[in-house]
Amino acid sequence: MRFSHQRESIQSIVYSTNSHPTADWVFQKAKKVVPNISLGTVYRNLKQLEDVGLIKTIYDGNIARYDWNQAPHDHLKCKECGELIDIELIDDDVRRKVKNKYQFEVDDVKMVIIGTCHKHKNKGK
Amino acid sequence: MRFSHQRESIQSIVYSTNSHPTADWVFQKAKKVVPNISLGTVYRNLKQLEDVGLIKTIYDGNIARYDWNQAPHDHLKCKECGELIDIELIDDDVRRKVKNKYQFEVDDVKMVIIGTCHKHKNKGK
DNA sequence: ACTTAATTAGTAATGATTCCTATTATTATT
DNA sequence: AATAATAATAGGAATCATTACTAATTAAGT
Structure with a gap:
C-alpha cells in the first residue's frame, strides 16, 4: 500500500x-x-x-x-440522542464461556447496549 | 392494527x-x-x-x-459460513455494571460474537 | 527522467429499504 | 346483509449507503 x-x-x-x-x-x-x-x-x-x-x-x-480505538471495547447507544459512547467492561469471561460451551473460536465480541444515557433519562416517559 | x-x-x-x-x-x-x-x-x-x-x-x-425469539439471547456469527447461532450467556452483570458505572438505563444488550464455528475450525488457516 | 502499477475522480450501478398512490379489504355500524 | 370509514395492499418510483468501473493521475523504484 x-x-x-x-x-x-x-x-x-x-x-x-x-x-x-x-x-x-x-x-x-x-x-x-x-x-x-x-x-x-x-x-x-x-x-x-x-x-x-x-x-x-x-x-x-x-x-x-x-x-480509531483499537482497544477491545463496547458501546452504549442512547435511543434518545443516538450517541455512541465508548465503554470498557473487560469481560474475558465471555470468550472463555463461548469457547467451552459452543466450541467456537472467538475473534471479536461486538456488543452494543441500547438504552438511555444520563442526559436523557427523564425524557423517557 | x-x-x-x-x-x-x-x-x-x-x-x-x-x-x-x-x-x-x-x-x-x-x-x-x-x-x-x-x-x-x-x-x-x-x-x-x-x-x-x-x-x-x-x-x-x-x-x-x-x-421470533423474544428471550434475551446473543448470537455467534461464523465468518466462514456466515451462520448466526443463538446462544444464552445470561449475564445480568452487564446490565448492573453499566447502570452503575455509566448512569445508563439499559433496555437491551445486543451482542454478536464473531469467530469460527466448530464445523469450520480447521479451515481457518 | 522513465516505467510500472497503485490510486484517484467522477460517475454509473447495485442492493436494501422506504415512500407514494390508487385500489382493495377489514371492521364497526346501521 | 349493505354501508361507511379507514387501515392495508400491490406495484412501482425514490432514496440511501455502498460498490464497481474506467480513463487519467501519481507515488515509488530503476
Whole structure:
C-alpha cells in the first residue's frame, strides 16, 4: 500500500474524533483538505485502513461507523440522542464461556447496549 | 392494527425458522402463500410486528435479519459460513455494571460474537 | 527522467429499504 | 346483509449507503 495524500487525510480525520463518524461525515471533512476528493475514495480508503488494522468498523443499525480505538471495547447507544459512547467492561469471561460451551473460536465480541444515557433519562416517559 | 392475511403469513414464516431470515427470504416464502404479495408489504409488516413486540430485528453487518425469539439471547456469527447461532450467556452483570458505572438505563444488550464455528475450525488457516 | 502499477475522480450501478398512490379489504355500524 | 370509514395492499418510483468501473493521475523504484 503506497502513500496517498487522500488516505493520510482520511486517517487523520478518523483519528481526530471520538464521535464514531460515518463515511459521509469523513467525506465532508475531507473535502476541506482535498477539495475534489470523491466519496468512493473515502470508502475505499476506510476499507483499506481497516484491512491494515488502523481503524475499526462499527455497524450502527444498518449504517457503518468508523472508530480509531483499537482497544477491545463496547458501546452504549442512547435511543434518545443516538450517541455512541465508548465503554470498557473487560469481560474475558465471555470468550472463555463461548469457547467451552459452543466450541467456537472467538475473534471479536461486538456488543452494543441500547438504552438511555444520563442526559436523557427523564425524557423517557 | 387490524387483521391481514399477509401479516399473518409473514409472522408464521418468521416463526417457522431458526435461521434469522432476511426480508427478502421472507418475501420469497410469502409469495408461495400470497402469490402477488409485494416486498414493501413484507418490510412494512416486519416493522409492525417488531413494534408490537412479536419479532426482533438483528443487524448482521448492514443487513437486517428477523428473529421470533423474544428471550434475551446473543448470537455467534461464523465468518466462514456466515451462520448466526443463538446462544444464552445470561449475564445480568452487564446490565448492573453499566447502570452503575455509566448512569445508563439499559433496555437491551445486543451482542454478536464473531469467530469460527466448530464445523469450520480447521479451515481457518 | 522513465516505467510500472497503485490510486484517484467522477460517475454509473447495485442492493436494501422506504415512500407514494390508487385500489382493495377489514371492521364497526346501521 | 349493505354501508361507511379507514387501515392495508400491490406495484412501482425514490432514496440511501455502498460498490464497481474506467480513463487519467501519481507515488515509488530503476
